[in-house]
Amino acid sequence: MALAPLATSFDISCADRAVPLIQNGPCRPPLGAIGAQAKTKGRGRPLFDTLTLASLPAADEALRPAIRALADEAAANAPADVRARSWSGFDPAFSRRLGAAGFLGLTLPRAYGGQERGPFARFVVVEELLSAGAPVAAHWIADRQSAPLILNYGSEAQRDFYIPRICRGELVFCIGMSEPGSGSDLASVRTRAERTTSGWRVNGQKIWTTNAMHGDYMIALLRTSGTSEDRHTGLSQLIIDLKAPGVTVRPITDLAGDAHFAEVFFDDVDLPADALIGNEGEGWKQVTAELAFERSGPERIYSSVVLLDAWIAHLRAVGRNDAATLALVGDFTARLATLRAMSIACTARLALGESPVTEASLVKDLGTAFEQELPVAIGDDLAAHPGEAVDAELYRTLMFVTYVAPSFSLRGGTREVLRGIIARGMGLR
Numbered sequence: 425m426a427l428a429p430l431a432t433s434f435d436i437s438c439a440d441r442a443v444p445l446i447q448n449g450p451c452r453p454p455l456g457a458i459g460a461q462a463k464t465k466g467r468g469r470p471l472f473d474t475l476t477l478a479s480l481p482a483a484d485e486a487l488r489p490a491i492r493a494l495a496d497e498a499a500a501n502a503p504a505d506v507r508a509r510s511w512s513g514f515d516p517a518f519s520r521r522l523g524a525a526g527f528l529g530l531t532l533p534r535a536y537g538g539q540e541r542g543p544f545a546r547f548v549v550v551e552e553l554l555s556a557g558a559p560v561a562a563h564w565i566a567d568r569q570s571a572p573l574i575l576n577y578g579s580e581a582q583r584d585f586y587i588p589r590i591c592r593g594e595l596v597f598c599i600g601m602s603e604p605g606s607g608s609d610l611a612s613v614r615t616r617a618e619r620t621t622s623g624w625r626v627n628g629q630k631i632w633t634t635n636a637m638h639g640d641y642m643i644a645l646l647r648t649s650g651t652s653e654d655r656h657t658g659l660s661q662l663i664i665d666l667k668a669p670g671v672t673v674r675p676i677t678d679l680a681g682d683a684h685f686a687e688v689f690f691d692d693v694d695l696p697a698d699a700l701i702g703n704e705g706e707g708w709k710q711v712t713a714e715l716a717f718e719r720s721g722p723e724r725i726y727s728s729v730v731l732l733d734a735w736i737a738h739l740r741a742v743g744r745n746d747a748a749t750l751a752l753v754g755d756f757t758a759r760l761a762t763l764r765a766m767s768i769a770c771t772a773r774l775a776l777g778e779s780p781v782t783e784a785s786l787v788k789d790l791g792t793a794f795e796q797e798l799p800v801a802i803g804d805d806l807a808a809h810p811g812e813a814v815d816a817e818l819y820r821t822l823m824f825v826t827y828v829a830p831s832f833s834l835r836g837g838t839r840e841v842l843r844g845i846i847a848r849g850m851g852l853r
């Protein structure tokens with residue numbers, strides 16, 4: 425069965441720009457061949473390898489075999505329910521190997537240990553890691569947003585100290601934005617940093633802080649003057665050493681039984697004067713730019729892809745290839761290919777030095793909707809075929825993705841908030 429023709433020139437952003445990215449033409453190979461290709465070392469990416477609707481610059485594509493080999497080394501022997509935990513998979517040794525191989529800091533200057541290759545190279549590396557289900561938690565946040573933030577707003581001393589270590593995969597950073605009562609309404613944060621003779625003293629609490637239990641540092645949005653009613657004024661970003669006296673980290677267990685985020689309490693935590701990033705009172709502007717890094721990558725379309733591959737492997741194992749099943753696989757494949765093309769189009773904007781806030785919000789909204797529909801549709805499909813034996817690995821993977829899927833449209837900004845950004849970007853509000 426061949427895929428239905430997809431949009432031939434889908435491009436939300438860069439039709440008239442310098443970087444021709446979106447190639448026309450059908451996805452290859454046809455669905456009947458799913459799983460027959462990708463016989464590189466390890467498991468390959470049976471579904472992912474069919475997503476050829478959009479292409480990346482050849483020089484960046486050339487990174488793929490090497491990063492694929494590394495990702496497969498880390499993940500290929502793990503069961504699907506472990507690989508489905510790619511985002512929360514914490515493996516510092518693997519992150520250091522990525523750093524040593526030049527796969528971290530791809531967008532960062534060589535002067536600070538980066539590769540100076542740009543967003544397309546990062547796109548290739550991220551989609552290889554996520555489609556393999558490799559563990560990314562030990563470098564993920566630092567590489568994606570802490571290092572670019574420090575590069576843009578930090579002092580020379582901060583750049584010299586933190587960025588080379590991040591590029592080597594040696595530092596775990598956390599995002600200290602949300603507080604009880606301040607999530608979507610981030611400008612209302614109450615945790616406060618007061619000036620002291622030697623620097624700053626922090627009191628308050630953060631919540632849902634991913635990786636705080638493993639973290640070396642948190643970049644925290646704190647109130648340095650005024651009250652929470654002052655909204656955007658009086659906010660600053662400070663780097664907090666999570667081993668400092670007065671910091672307490674209390675892990676939170678999610679529905680799936682995993683503890684990948686935490687509450688973090690600050691009780692008279694003393695920080696040096698140079699903990700401040702950028703200028704005092706400019707935290708809101710900085711944090712808005714940071715969120716653009718968080719939302720604009722390919723991260724927001726692949727959260728359920730290990731489950732999708734596991735389900736397709738099940739279809740092949742039981743020999744189910746009736747028209748309805750192929751139509752369902754075709755629908756998933758076409759949507760994923762289209763989302764990937766949209767994500768690449770956002771990356772093209774980043775490569776041109778722009779900040780595609782509206783487009784990235786659109787991809788995250790559509791991408792997380794797709795990621796959330798997959799476990800429901802796959803669960804329904806398996807339930808509709810009660811005579812088929814479902815192996816325990818697929819069942820565990822389905823259970824895990826089902827439990828965590830609601831969080832896909834919360835983390836990194838909720839669906840409703842993103843739709844508000846999209847409406848504003850379209851001039852509708």
Ligand SMILES: Cc1cc2nc3c(=O)[nH]c(=O)nc-3n(C[C@H](O)[C@H](O)[C@H](O)COP(=O)(O)OP(=O)(O)OC[C@H]3O[C@@H](n4cnc5c(N)ncnc54)[C@H](O)[C@@H]3O)c2cc1C
Nearest residue numbers: 599600601602606607608632633634831834835836838840
């Ligand atoms: C897996 C995961 C990891 C996370 N990691 C981190 C992290 O590392 N660091 C960090 O700081 N935070 C993190 N968060 C927190 C996340 O950013 C917040 O949960 C999110 O911003 C929503 O905030 P909230 O939970 O306070 O919900 P609320 O803001 O109270 O929202 C509750 C509901 O109301 C809706 N709503 C709120 N305001 C509006 C509005 N104006 N218009 C329409 N609807 C609205 C929301 O969309 C949502 O459905 C993480 C969350 C998850 C699930």
